[in-house]
Amino acid sequence: MRDGALVAVGIIFGWLMSKSWSDPQCRLGLAIFLVATAVMTLVFALAVVGHGREPYRRDGDEDDDRE
Numbered sequence: 001m002r003d004g005a006l007v008a009v010g011i012i013f014g015w016l017m018s019k020s021w022s023d024p025q026c027r028l029g030l031a032i033f034l035v036a037t038a039v040m041t042l043v044f045a046l047a048v049v050g051h052g053r054e055p056y057r058r059d060g061d062e063d064d065d066r067e
Contacts, residue, residue, distance in 0.1 A: 017030065
């Protein structure tokens with residue numbers, strides 16, 4: 001079911017792109033939309049991965065309080 005939905009979305013998106021690509025203002029809007037979407041996806045992925053986060057270091061002399 002999921003694969004079929006992805007194919008349908010791809011077909012609809014392709015059809016909309018072909019219809020709107022003939023208009024220069026729509027072309028600019030689509031380009032801005034695609035660039036903005038790519039940037040937001042990259043920022044989200046870096047935030048989830050924790051880019052720039054210090055690695056966890058466990059000191060050998062720390063005592064574990066669990067009994």
